[in-house]
Every structure is written in structure tokens, then in C-alpha cells.
Amino acid sequence: MAFSPLVEQLITALRCLPGVGPKSAQRMALHLLERDRDGGLYLAQMLERSLDEVGQCRMCRTLTEEDICSLCRSERRSDETLCVVETPADQIAMEQAGGFNGRYFILTGHLSPIDGIGPEALGLEQLRQRLESSDIKELILATNPTVEGEATAHYIAEMVRDLPVSVSRLAHGIPVGGELEYIDGGTLSRALAGRLPMTE
Amino acid sequence: MAFSPLVEQLITALRCLPGVGPKSAQRMALHLLERDRDGGLYLAQMLERSLDEVGQCRMCRTLTEEDICSLCRSERRSDETLCVVETPADQIAMEQAGGFNGRYFILTGHLSPIDGIGPEALGLEQLRQRLESSDIKELILATNPTVEGEATAHYIAEMVRDLPVSVSRLAHGIPVGGELEYIDGGTLSRALAGRLPMTE
Structure with a gap:
């Protein structure tokens, strides 16, 4: 039944x-x-x-029903910085955090040879072309701090090595409001290695 | 954003x-x-x-795309017992438990004056007509053991008091596999009150 x-x-x-x-x-x-x-x-x-109706933005590959999304069209954003994220949800998280005023490029995933996801599926050729033909001075690799995300970041850093663009990665460290006692060793050693001078 | x-x-x-x-x-x-x-x-x-396409069965009010559902059409079910349940999901649970071979009537809810759900919304007039015009000898009230379910059961029992049909309610007691130590007092006192003679 x-x-x-x-x-x-x-x-x-x-x-x-x-x-x-x-x-x-x-x-x-x-x-x-x-x-x-x-x-x-x-x-x-x-x-x-x-x-x-919803497809990918022709510039940044985010999900949108428009040809070019509103953020790529916006004249209030800086054209000098490009932030690479894995998914549209990551882009929203970055925007909600605030503090970034450049443009985005959405990979829609990460390199994963075992699932057949190579550089083409992530639009890396398109990313390179965009870096070659624009004023971008800094490329921020904001892929996830996972094995696949790190591998993807390294692949992209290698790919753009010959271009006149500086490449950075989001900092690892102690989450704001976190307690040292409960933070895993990997994060803590990254926080120690990335320590910054205190300024008054 | x-x-x-x-x-x-x-x-x-x-x-x-x-x-x-x-x-x-x-x-x-x-x-x-x-x-x-x-x-x-x-x-x-x-x-x-x-x-x-999905509406209510004309006989039992369960969800179906047919005029009369397959269970109501079945010739292998007894016409002498009618089981009243609150929802189609309850009907499925009863069927999966096995042991019942009669027909069903689905209230699609329980009496709840505060939400404006009265006897008409539950099809109680239709239930009474069915009891008057058929061979049903026993009416099993399988509404939930909640305040609203109990109230609904009592209302129906009262409504059919003048008809030649015996009315029963599902037994309350210790769940099979349950341990006395962890069973709430209300259930335990119902189990005691409803104790049955042991047969060899």
C-alpha cells in the first residue's frame, strides 16, 4: 500500500x-x-x-537571468581587483561580509579530476583572457580552505604567473570570537605563521 | 547585495x-x-x-487523482469495519502496520475551533451518511492521542451514538520494545488501566 x-x-x-x-x-x-x-x-x-531564464553572467559566470549581472555592470566597483570564488553562494557571503569593492569571477566548483572537472569546466581560460585584457592589478583567490580549493588556488596562481598581476589568498587564522582552547591545531599553526605586528 | x-x-x-x-x-x-x-x-x-489532478477520493477523502481510490474500489477489503484517521499519512502508517482489512475515512485534520476547523471541514456529515447507508458494523477511531485528536474522537462517538454501529478507539499502552523505566506516567497508567488477561 x-x-x-x-x-x-x-x-x-x-x-x-x-x-x-x-x-x-x-x-x-x-x-x-x-x-x-x-x-x-x-x-x-x-x-x-x-x-x-537563469544562466551564467558572461563576465563573471555567476547565476543571473541577465546577459551581464548587475555587479559586473556597476560603475561603483573598482576594476583593479578581481576576487575568485567557487560558487555564487560564496560570492554572496563575501559581499555580506563587506570590505571588498572589486569584481568577481565565479568558478562554479573546484578542480576535481576524479569527477572529470578540469580547468575548462571552471572557465580558467576565460579568467586568463580577462586578466590579459583588463586593468586588474590584484587577483584574490578566495577558494575554500579544503584540499580541492587549495589545489585550485595553486593551479590558478601557476597559470597567471607570467602576467603582471599580484596574486593573494584569504588569510587563515582564528575566527573572530573564537576561543584558542577549542581551535584545531592546523588553524592555530596557520594563525601563528601569519601573525601580524600590532599597531597602535 | x-x-x-x-x-x-x-x-x-x-x-x-x-x-x-x-x-x-x-x-x-x-x-x-x-x-x-x-x-x-x-x-x-x-x-x-x-x-x-490530485483531489479527494469521493468515498474516503484520501488524496488521489482518481474519482474513487484503489482501496475503496478493492473487492478484497471488508465492508464491515471503517477506520477514521486524521491524514493520508496516518492511513499509510496503518496499512504498513498491517492487521486491518476494512475501509478508511480520512478527516484531513482534527477539530480545531481556534483555526476555524469545524465538523464540516472534516466531512463528518459525509461520514454519518456513509454509516447510515452501508453495512459498517464497527467504527475504529484512529485519531492521534493528542488533545485535538481525542476531542475529535469524542465528537464523532457522540455523533454516531444513535446508529447501530460499535465504536472503538486504538489502545494506549507501552510501545513494543519500550522499557518501563523510560515511559511517561500518563502512558503507563493507561497501560495499567487497559491490562489484558494473559492467555496460554
Whole structure:
């Protein structure tokens, strides 16, 4: 015994969402069918519209329904610094933190030969062309501090070595508000190695 | 700074799913746009189809795209017992437990005057008509053991008092595999009151 075929199909379809297992999918399907049909219909329409219209920005590769995204078009941003991040979510996190006024380039992933993700999939050729043809003076590599993120950062640093652009990486260290006692050894030794002179 | 307008609209639309907050909705939207466009499109189609076609069974009020659901049509079920449950999910749980071979009636909720849910919303008039015009000998009230579920059960028992049908309620007691030490007092006193003679 199960739900009717169409309800079962909807439950299966909801499983494509990340973090949604069989029980959550069932709960979502019944919630929409029993209590929020308008919300479900709106969701269906927004899914179809966004999957149809949202593509990559031609400049920075972020997700947008426009040809060139608003940040790349903005005249208030500096053209001298380019920040490389792995995903659009990382870009949003950087923007919400504040303090960066340059442009972005979104890799949409990291190098992962085992999954068949090479330099082409990350648009590294496009990144090089952009560095060659613009006024960018500093390239900030803000990939994640994971094995793959570090490898990707090193690959990019190597790739642009012959260009007149300085390359930097986000600092590693103690999170603000963190307590030394609970910080892992790797982070602590990076924080020690990267110590800065105190200024008054 | 946020995502592009259409991406933000998709994130908002995903919030209609139960248990999905702003962060999960963002993760879902980016996952679908970046990595599973086919899955997203299939989900949109299944949402539209099921919201359009799935309604209530004319007999038992469960969710189905058919006029009368397969369980109500089945000739292998007994017409002498009718089990009243709150939701289609409860019906599935009963079926998966096994041991019941009668028909169902799904209230799609419980009495809740504060939310404006009265006897009409639960189809209680339809339930009474069915009891009057059929061979049902026993009515099992399998609403949840909550305040609202109990109130709903009592209301139904009162409503059918003048009909020649015996009314029963699911037993309360110690869950199978449960340990006495960790069971709440309310359950334990119900288990004591409902004790059964041991048979060899």
C-alpha cells in the first residue's frame, strides 16, 4: 500500500532537492496537496521560469537571468581587483561580509579530476583572457580552505604567473570570537605563521 | 547585495515547503540551477500535474487523482469495519502496520475551533451518511492521542451514538520494545488501566 501513483511521483520528484529524504519528501508533498496548493503552484512556475531564464553572467559566470549581472555592470566597483570564488553562494557571503569593492569571477566548483572537472569546466581560460585584457592589478583567490580549493588556488596562481598581476589568498587564522582552547591545531599553526605586528 | 531577482524569487518560492528556512531554500535553489536542472524541471512538471489532478477520493477523502481510490474500489477489503484517521499519512502508517482489512475515512485534520476547523471541514456529515447507508458494523477511531485528536474522537462517538454501529478507539499502552523505566506516567497508567488477561 502506498499513495496514489501521481502522489508517489511527486514524492519522488521532491527527492531531487538536496537534504530531502523519503520522509521529508512525503511530508512536503502532503503539505502542498493538503494545505498550500497556491504555494506549490507558484513554486512550479518559479522553477520553470528560473530554469528557463537563469544562466551564467558572461563576465563573471555567476547565476543571473541577465546577459551581464548587475555587479559586473556597476560603475561603483573598482576594476583593479578581481576576487575568485567557487560558487555564487560564496560570492554572496563575501559581499555580506563587506570590505571588498572589486569584481568577481565565479568558478562554479573546484578542480576535481576524479569527477572529470578540469580547468575548462571552471572557465580558467576565460579568467586568463580577462586578466590579459583588463586593468586588474590584484587577483584574490578566495577558494575554500579544503584540499580541492587549495589545489585550485595553486593551479590558478601557476597559470597567471607570467602576467603582471599580484596574486593573494584569504588569510587563515582564528575566527573572530573564537576561543584558542577549542581551535584545531592546523588553524592555530596557520594563525601563528601569519601573525601580524600590532599597531597602535 | 543578493542574488539576481529571479534567483531570489525562486528562493522565496521554495520557502513554501515545510521545514525549509532561508538557508535551505538558498541551497536548494543553487543546487537545482547549478547541478540538477533536469530534476528541477521534472519537479516543476510533477507539481503542476499533481496540483491539477490530485483531489479527494469521493468515498474516503484520501488524496488521489482518481474519482474513487484503489482501496475503496478493492473487492478484497471488508465492508464491515471503517477506520477514521486524521491524514493520508496516518492511513499509510496503518496499512504498513498491517492487521486491518476494512475501509478508511480520512478527516484531513482534527477539530480545531481556534483555526476555524469545524465538523464540516472534516466531512463528518459525509461520514454519518456513509454509516447510515452501508453495512459498517464497527467504527475504529484512529485519531492521534493528542488533545485535538481525542476531542475529535469524542465528537464523532457522540455523533454516531444513535446508529447501530460499535465504536472503538486504538489502545494506549507501552510501545513494543519500550522499557518501563523510560515511559511517561500518563502512558503507563493507561497501560495499567487497559491490562489484558494473559492467555496460554
